[in-house]
Amino acid sequence: MQLKEVVPLGRTCTEYQAMFNLNKADLNKNILDCGGGPSSFNYEMKMQNKEVITIDPLYQFSREEIEKRINATFNDVMAQAKANQDNYIWKNIKSVEELAETRMTAMKLFLNDFETGKNDKRYINAALPDLPFKDGKFDLALSSHFLFLYSDVLPLDFHINAVDEMLRVASEVRIFPLLDLSTDKSQHVEEIVRIFKEKEMHVSIETVDYEFQRGGNQLMKICKN
Numbered sequence: 001m002q003l004k005e006v007v008p009l010g011r012t013c014t015e016y017q018a019m020f021n022l023n024k025a026d027l028n029k030n031i032l033d034c035g036g037g038p039s040s041f042n043y044e045m046k047m048q049n050k051e052v053i054t055i056d057p058l059y060q061f062s063r064e065e066i067e068k069r070i071n072a073t074f075n076d077v078m079a080q081a082k083a084n085q086d087n088y089i090w091k092n093i094k095s096v097e098e099l100a101e102t103r104m105t106a107m108k109l110f111l112n113d114f115e116t117g118k119n120d121k122r123y124i125n126a127a128l129p130d131l132p133f134k135d136g137k138f139d140l141a142l143s144s145h146f147l148f149l150y151s152d153v154l155p156l157d158f159h160i161n162a163v164d165e166m167l168r169v170a171s172e173v174r175i176f177p178l179l180d181l182s183t184d185k186s187q188h189v190e191e192i193v194r195i196f197k198e199k200e201m202h203v204s205i206e207t208v209d210y211e212f213q214r215g216g217n218q219l220m221k222i223c224k225n
């Protein structure tokens with residue numbers, strides 16, 4: 001991973017709860033967040049005495065390097081959001097200003113927690129489709145805004161291997177959203193449903209009470225039966 005190719009952007013614990021339909025019981029599960037980036041989910045869960053492990057290849061870089069990259073890209077990302085306002089639903093987040101504040105607050109919480117969390121092994125430098133954990137270590141593995149979103153560059157095989165690997169280490173996988181970057185339904189969704197049903201997994205698609213990308217209010221759950 002080249003840092004100059006990364007546009008770090010992180011969501012909050014409130015957003016994770018809504019995107020993944022996490023109820024009280026879910027929040028007490030052993031959770032792995034795959035591709036958590038500069039989200040504050042791990043930190044905010046830690047503050048509630050709940051343990052999440054987050055993996056991301058971004059974690060090979062130092063706090064200073066990640067912060068520099070956030071500062072170099074943030075204004076552009078917000079300008080793009082402003083220019084493409086019609087692609088988003090301003091319900092959970094009400095304006096571009098609130099978006100900027102929400103994202104920046106999440107990323108600052110992450111940055112302040114990063115070195116401690118790395119030492120505690122809550123942030124681990126790893127990349128799908130290879131996870132450095134033993135079989136069945138987690139109850140729930142999450143992917144927010146990584147799988148399906150980059151379907152133009154990540155082929156179906158990558159998605160199959162990534163989900164297989166997440167199911168090796170966790171009994172349930174949840175992926176949100178099912179859209180790609182053009183806000184179209186990812187070309188891999190139907191095949192992933194078919195393939196994992198064929199592998200005798202329980203696959204479901206649920207509508208959740210969170211929609212930011214227009215049409216992005218669906219969650220895929222894949223469970224071992």
Ligand SMILES: C[S@@+](CC[C@H](N)C(=O)[O-])C[C@H]1O[C@@H](n2cnc3c(N)ncnc32)[C@H](O)[C@@H]1O
Pocket residue numbers: 006008009010011012034035036037038039055056057058126127128129143144145146
């Ligand atoms: C758009 S961000 C989403 C961050 C976070 N999940 C959220 O929703 O706020 C996508 C993340 O995927 C990470 N990523 C890129 N390649 C990856 C891989 N092979 N395995 C896991 N994560 C990866 C990136 O570094 C980036 O942090």
